[in-house]
Structure formats: C-alpha cells, structure tokens
Amino acid sequence: MSNANENNPPQEQLPFPVADYRFDQKNEMFKRIIWDETMRSLGQWPTEFDKKVGFRKIDYAFRNASWNLEWGAGYGNARSNFGLYSWDGVPKRVQPWVEAGGPVKESPKEMSRHVKRVAHYFGADLVGICKVHPNWVYSHEFNSMTREHSPFELPEDCHNAIVMAVEMDYETTRMSPNGMGGAATGLGYSDMVYVANLLAVFIRGLGYKALPSGNDTALSIPLAMAAGLGESSRAGFLITREFGPRVRLCKVFTDLPLEYDTYQPFGVEAFCTVCKKCAENCPSQSIPHGDKTREGHNISNQAGTLKWYSNLEKCYAFWSKNRMSCADCIRVCPFNKPKGMIHNVTRSMIRSENSILNRFFVWIDDIMRYDKPYPATRFWDSE
Numbered sequence: 001m002s003n004a005n006e007n008n009p010p011q012e013q014l015p016f017p018v019a020d021y022r023f024d025q026k027n028e029m030f031k032r033i034i035w036d037e038t039m040r041s042l043g044q045w046p047t048e049f050d051k052k053v054g055f056r057k058i059d060y061a062f063r064n065a066s067w068n069l070e071w072g073a074g075y076g077n078a079r080s081n082f083g084l085y086s087w088d089g090v091p092k093r094v095q096p097w098v099e100a101g102g103p104v105k106e107s108p109k110e111m112s113r114h115v116k117r118v119a120h121y122f123g124a125d126l127v128g129i130c131k132v133h134p135n136w137v138y139s140h141e142f143n144s145m146t147r148e149h150s151p152f153e154l155p156e157d158c159h160n161a162i163v164m165a166v167e168m169d170y171e172t173t174r175m176s177p178n179g180m181g182g183a184a185t186g187l188g189y190s191d192m193v194y195v196a197n198l199l200a201v202f203i204r205g206l207g208y209k210a211l212p213s214g215n216d217t218a219l220s221i222p223l224a225m226a227a228g229l230g231e232s233s234r235a236g237f238l239i240t241r242e243f244g245p246r247v248r249l250c251k252v253f254t255d256l257p258l259e260y261d262t263y264q265p266f267g268v269e270a271f272c273t274v275c276k277k278c279a280e281n282c283p284s285q286s287i288p289h290g291d292k293t294r295e296g297h298n299i300s301n302q303a304g305t306l307k308w309y310s311n312l313e314k315c316y317a318f319w320s321k322n323r324m325s326c327a328d329c330i331r332v333c334p335f336n337k338p339k340g341m342i343h344n345v346t347r348s349m350i351r352s353e354n355s356i357l358n359r360f361f362v363w364i365d366d367i368m369r370y371d372k373p374y375p376a377t378r379f380w381d382s383e
C-alpha cells in the first residue's frame with residue numbers, strides 16, 4: 001500500500017478508482033503458466049493440426065507470422081527493457097544527432113502536439129498522454145525468459161506516459177476463436193512493437209529518455225483511461241470511442257515535459273450494465289453476468305476497487321483447450337463495429353447513457369447478428 005503524495009494523490013482526486021496496491025506481474029495468467037504448478041499444464045499446447053479451417057498448419061503459420069515482431073523482436077510479453085522495447089540506445093549513426101545541440105525545448109503543449117503527430121504517423125491509431133500513477137506500475141517483474149522475479153520501479157523522472165492504441169483488423173476478429181482471430185491479435189502485438197520503438201527513438205532524438213513498453217512494466221488499461229483513450233468495461237478490456245474494444249495498447253514512458261489529457265468516459269459503464277453479450281457468449285463463462293464487486297476470483301485479479309472481474313483462470317483454460325487464443329468477447333461487443341456512418345452515429349447515441357435506448361441498441365445488435373462469427377474460409381477465399 002502506498003501513502004498519498006504528489007505522485008500518488010488521494011482516491012478522491014483520481015478520475016476513476018485505483019487499487020491501493022501495486023500488482024505483482026508474477027500473478028498475470030501468462031506468467032502463472034510458467035511458475036504456478038496448478039496452472040502449468042494450461043501452458044502446454046500440443047502442436048497438432050486439424051482439418052477444420054482455422055486450425056490447419058496454414059492457419060497456424062498465418063497466426064505465428066502475425067505475432068513475429070512481438071515473439072521474435074519485441075518480447076514485451078516476456079519481460080521489460082529488452083529487444084525493440086529496450087529503454088535506451090539509438091543506432092550508432094544517429095548518435096551524433098542526439099548529442100548535438102542539447103535537448104529540444106518547447107512548451108509541453110507544443111511538444112505533446114508534435115509527439116502525437118509523430119505517433120500517428122508511425123501507425124498509432126489513438127494517442128493520449130497521462131501522468132503515471134505509481135499503482136499502475138508492476139510491483140515486481142516476472143521475466144519469462146529467465147524466471148527471475150524481482151522488485152520493479154520506473155526510473156524516477158519517467159512518469160509521463162504516451163499511451164497508444166493500434167486497431168485490430170475487424171474481419172479476422174469476427175472469425176475468433178481460431179487462427180484468423182489469433183492473427184488479428186498477433187498483428188496488433190507486432191504493430192505495438194513497431195510503433196512504440198519508433199516513437200521512443202524519436203523522443204531520444206529530442207534529447208530525452210524514452211522507455212517503450214508493450215504489456216510489460218505497467219498496466220496498460222488504466223494508463224489508457226487516464227490518457228483519454230476510453231473506458232473500462234464488463235469484460236475488463238478498454239472500450240474506445242473509435243474502435244470499441246478492438247485495439248491493442250502500448251506506451252512510452254518519458255521525462256519529456258508534456259501536457260496531459262484527461263479521462264473521457266462516454267457511457268460505457270451504463271451500457272455494460274444493460275448489455276451482457278460478452279458474458280453470455282464467453283465460451284468459458286469467465287465474464288460476470290452480475291453487478292460490479294470489489295472481490296476478485298483469484299490472484300490474477302488486482303482486486304479491491306469496484307468493477308467487473310473476469311475469471312482469468314477459466315479464460316486461459318479455454319484458450320488451452322481450444323489451442324488458440326480467443327477474442328469472442330471483443331467480437332460480440334456492440335462497440336466493436338467497423339468504421340461507417342451508421343455505426344458512428346450509433347456509437348454517439350450510445351454515449352447518451354439512456355438505459356432504454358441502450359437496451360434498444362443491444363436488441364438491434366442481436367437482430368442484426370453482429371455477434372455471429374464469420375467463417376474462417378472467408379479469409380482464405382477473399383483476394
């Protein structure tokens with residue numbers, strides 16, 4: 001538990017509830033399958049193929065290639081400060097430009113504008129900036145490569161975060177849970193590596209520290225909320241105004257002085273209260289159907305604040321049985337729509353927080369069968 005101070009303001013000054021302790025990354029499900037004997041079997045997926053489209057060798061090849069920048073160069077799911085997510089360094093030929101002339105000095109407002117412009121140019125679909133609350137930073141890191149478990153701190157002066165979302169492909173996400181859905185997720189992770197690395201090198205080029213990060217180092221969802229990118233949901237994922245839950249998140253921590261964005265809720269909580277499509281369609285029944293609570297299911301939840309907690313042990317058990325990751329909760333979420341005038345208007349009306357209107361939108365979503373998966377053959381049959 002941390003005491004209130006400038007970096008850790010009292011709960012009433014925070015835009016949304018923040019747990020009063022830091023999460024130990026060791027307790028994340030992806031780490032538990034490495035060290036937790038009761039979970040270890042879930043991490044051992046047999047290398048078997050199926051005749052079913054979505055589970056054949058070609059589908060695994062497609063899924064695996066989509067992940068390659070994360071699995072082969074970023075390693076953000078394995079540890080922090082490594083590979084393309086390294087916290088320092090620029091190519092030798094760039095070093096003289098970094099050292100010449102001292103740090104670029106502009107107002108935080110101007111610098112934020114430039115950073116966002118460059119992040120969008122490099123491929124970020126959404127960008128926001130926030131100050132990092134200490135309880136969003138992991139208390140300990142679990143290094144999946146070495147199995148080392150050690151206390152963890154961000155460098156003292158790097159408490160500004162540029163948080164970025166990259167859109168996942170709509171069509172292949174609609175094919176979940178199979179190799180197509182896995183590819184949509186994997187490509188999102190590869191995009192994260194690319195975008196965060198390039199933005200970090202840009203900031204180092206201005207003369208400041210820049211620590212790119214994928215799923216390592218700190219919890220991405222509260223950072224994204226504080227940076228104005230979206231709201232948390234019944235399913236636990238972030239819902240953005242522009243792409244719903246169909247995003248992946250990465251961030252760059254820096255000492256560059258920047259202007260902060262603010263939390264921008266837009267009616268998700270009210271909508272989730274009447275909509276339970278993720279809970280109803282979850283193949284492992286991991287997502288709660290009931291009200292918010294302060295109780296987690298197990299050590300993989302950072303419990304204590306009032307919200308909806310998914311049972312991540314059950315979720316991962318389904319992934320293991322299915323031998324592919326799952327994005328069914330993203331697929332069926334009514335906020336998950338492709339861009340388009342009708343969907344944009346619907347999303348803006350959802351923001352009304354009117355429960356009768358919200359029930360109507362859930363009903364329309366059911367009628368239109370937006371939750372229905374596309375067949376995996378649709379990917380291979382298209383040009």
Ligand code: SF4
Binds near residue numbers: 284286310318326330
């Ligand atoms: S990923 Fe799949 S199994 Fe896990 S919570 Fe979402 S729908 Fe359920």
Ligand code: SF4
Binds near residue numbers: 273277329333334
């Ligand atoms: S499916 Fe419905 S309840 Fe679940 S996260 Fe999306 S809007 Fe909320």
